[in-house]
Amino acid sequence: MTAHRAPEGYDPHAFEPFAVTVDLAVLTVREERLHVLLVERGQEPYAGAWALPGGFVLPHESAETAARRELAEETGLSEATVAGLHLEQLRTYTEPDRDPRMRVVSVAFTALVPDPPEPRGGGDAAQARWMPYGTHGRLAFDHDRILADAHERVGAKLEYTCLATAFCPPEFTLGELRQVYETVWGVELDRPNFRRKVLTTPGFVQAVEGPPRLTGGRGKPAALYRAGEATTLHPPLLRPEGRPA
Amino acid sequence: MTAHRAPEGYDPHAFEPFAVTVDLAVLTVREERLHVLLVERGQEPYAGAWALPGGFVLPHESAETAARRELAEETGLSEATVAGLHLEQLRTYTEPDRDPRMRVVSVAFTALVPDPPEPRGGGDAAQARWMPYGTHGRLAFDHDRILADAHERVGAKLEYTCLATAFCPPEFTLGELRQVYETVWGVELDRPNFRRKVLTTPGFVQAVEGPPRLTGGRGKPAALYRAGEATTLHPPLLRPEGRPA
DNA sequence: CCGCTTTATAGTCAAGGTGACTCTTAAAGA
DNA sequence: TCTTTAAGAGTCACCTTGACTATAAAGCGG
Numbered sequence: 001m002t003a004h005r006a007p008e009g010y011d012p013h014a015f016e017p018f019a020v021t022v023d024l025a026v027l028t029v030r031e032e033r034l035h036v037l038l039v040e041r042g043q044e045p046y047a048g049a050w051a052l053p054g055g056f057v058l059p060h061e062s063a064e065t066a067a068r069r070e071l072a073e074e075t076g077l078s079e080a081t082v083a084g085l086h087l088e089q090l091r092t093y094t095e096p097d098r099d100p101r102m103r104v105v106s107v108a109f110t111a112l113v114p115d116p117p118e119p120r121g122g123g124d125a126a127q128a129r130w131m132p133y134g135t136h137g138r139l140a141f142d143h144d145r146i147l148a149d150a151h152e153r154v155g156a157k158l159e160y161t162c163l164a165t166a167f168c169p170p171e172f173t174l175g176e177l178r179q180v181y182e183t184v185w186g187v188e189l190d191r192p193n194f195r196r197k198v199l200t201t202p203g204f205v206q207a208v209e210g211p212p213r214l215t216g217g218r219g220k221p222a223a224l225y226r227a228g229e230a231t232t233l234h235p236p237l238l239r240p241e242g243r244p245a
Numbered sequence: 246m247t248a249h250r251a252p253e254g255y256d257p258h259a260f261e262p263f264a265v266t267v268d269l270a271v272l273t274v275r276e277e278r279l280h281v282l283l284v285e286r287g288q289e290p291y292a293g294a295w296a297l298p299g300g301f302v303l304p305h306e307s308a309e310t311a312a313r314r315e316l317a318e319e320t321g322l323s324e325a326t327v328a329g330l331h332l333e334q335l336r337t338y339t340e341p342d343r344d345p346r347m348r349v350v351s352v353a354f355t356a357l358v359p360d361p362p363e364p365r366g367g368g369d370a371a372q373a374r375w376m377p378y379g380t381h382g383r384l385a386f387d388h389d390r391i392l393a394d395a396h397e398r399v400g401a402k403l404e405y406t407c408l409a410t411a412f413c414p415p416e417f418t419l420g421e422l423r424q425v426y427e428t429v430w431g432v433e434l435d436r437p438n439f440r441r442k443v444l445t446t447p448g449f450v451q452a453v454e455g456p457p458r459l460t461g462g463r464g465k466p467a468a469l470y471r472a473g474e475a476t477t478l479h480p481p482l483l484r485p486e487g488r489p490a
Numbered sequence: 491c492c493g494c495t496t497t498a499t500a501g502t503c504a505a506g507g508t509g510a511c512t513c514t515t516a517a518a519g520a
Numbered sequence: 521t522c523t524t525t526a527a528g529a530g531t532c533a534c535c536t537t538g539a540c541t542a543t544a545a546a547g548c549g550g
Contacts, residue, residue, distance in 0.1 A: 219518075435540090465499080465544060485538090
């Protein structure tokens with residue numbers, strides 16, 4: 001509603017205040033594995049445990065603004081670079097006891113990063129690190145749940161959107177794009193079929209002029225593509241086994 | 246993060262407090278039209294305008310709990326009935342100026358109601374009314390945006406989940422189920438093809454034993470079905486024209 | 491009582507998308 | 521040079537889907 005049911009003369013300060021924070025599930029694909037950006041907690045509760053980066057929403061900020069600011073701080077990337085990254089609201093976590101110290105409502109975001117720049121903690125930020133998904137222990141607070149929700153959401157959106165290109169640099173090969181799907185879904189995809197699907201979907205990718213990149217990798221050099229105009233996939237690219245998210 | 250970056254000795258009350266509310270987009274299908282539950286505002290701002298029902302999250306509540314409580318209050322339905330309804334977090338709206346009086350962060354929910362019970366305002370609730378979607382003027386605050394987001398989300402989820410049954414009573418005909426799709430999507434679907442798709446998707450619906458319902462409507466009486474075990478549709482039931490959400 | 495309308499339900503048929511494969515090309519590495 | 525690896529072209533059968541036709545069973549207006 002937006003406080004339209006508040007009694008007349010309602011004083012905001014009379015209520016138990018809610019702290020509002022953002023939590024970020026920053027994901028990338030590196031070396032054929034899904035990686036997450038995590039910070040190590042220095043103080044109680046959960047001292048020494050890994051946690052998702054995040055912070056308070058400041059009085060003048062929207063949650064989106066706060067999330068992008070935190071993303072820049074934690075990754076050490078420039079604001080201009082961060083402005084181009086895919087950042088999307090995931091869900092809001094509001095369980096009353098999710099933080100033992102006080103009532104904290106957290107708006108969680110998912111961010112997708114192409115190349116994996118090793119984060120250099122900017123300012124007061126605790127050092128953030130890329131960790132392979134699943135190799136960290138239990139995360140602090142309800143961050144295990146948030147991270148699992150983010151993974152599930154991203155996996156589902158790969159099926160019916162062009163989101164996968166958000167994991168790739170501006171120019172990429174179809175092999176790199178396929179690697180995104182295989183890594184997030186944890187399956188192997190048939191190369192020719194994947195290629196056919198991507199190329200026949202209008203607006204998914206567009207070929208880059210010029211010669212194929214002279215790759216440093218093995219095998220025949222691949223052609224380069226850029227992300228296309230399309231945002232959704234019709235029909236979708238369903239993951240094998242017909243298994244739901 | 247959950248306040249893990251708060252300076253030591255941080256006092257919650259020193260910050261500008263955020264009020265946290267829930268807003269509900271309660272949808273139903275009645276007489277071949279999508280309807281929304283709205284309340285008329287009695288006070289400024291937006292006095293006289295229609296708004297989504299909602300209210301404050303109380304100190305001991307999660308947003309989900311608050312949403313279900315508000316849903317019961319506004320519809321006049323019993324808590325037991327409301328417990329069976331589909332209620333799902335939509336998105337959180339955090340623009341600093343979305344409420345001119347104070348800083349309000351609102352967690353929006355989408356609720357799907359089968360039969361359209363005329364709401365009887367319980368307690369202090371302003372009288373809520375079912376309005377055909379789109380016939381109301383501009384809603385208060387950013388509720389137009391919330392409602393549009395809810396509509397879009399529901400339309401998209403009809404494609405790849407079994408959500409449509411949430412609009413139907415416990416036992417329903419395939420015609421009623423098809424009506425849900427047609428109403429939410431605003432298209433006409435081919436009856437035989439829709440029937441085939443639903444019946445060949447394992448777990449979407451299950452036939453009810455006994456004779457077809459002796460309907461009061463025209464035409465051949467239809468068989469009754471219940472919602473099945475499945476929650477997702479693989480492959481999905483895509484809307485015509487291949488148009489994205 | 492007799493068609494007419496309406497809705498449910500059973501089929502048919504062709505086009506398109508997909509999964510499973512094969513084969514060729516072009517690089518790197520031993 | 522031979523092997524390995526990956527890109528990229530192409531084939532074929534199956535399944536799903538969209539478009540349609542046909543039949544059954546109710547209510548309704550004369």
